[in-house]
Amino acid sequence: MLIGQRINDLIKEHRPNALCDKCICEELDYYSSADAALIAEALGTTPEFDRRRGQCVLCQNERIVIRANPT
Ligand SMILES: [Zn+2]
Secondary structure, eight states, rough: HHHHHHHHHHHHHHSSOOOEEEEHHHHTTTTOHHHHHHHHHHHHHHHEOOOEEEOOOOOOOOEEEEEEOOO
């Protein structure tokens, strides 16, 4: 499966909680974090997702996170 689709699904699974790029990579065993960050950033420009500074539900760190908007 394409990494973009996997990231998309992972974020939706955690809705309404937000995930940071690092945890997205770890959850998917995807170690090219730069790519994952780019994909998450691209998703953040769509109306389906919201990317902003906030708390990640997994690592509890305050950083840039992404969440899926309610449908
Ligand atoms: Zn995190």
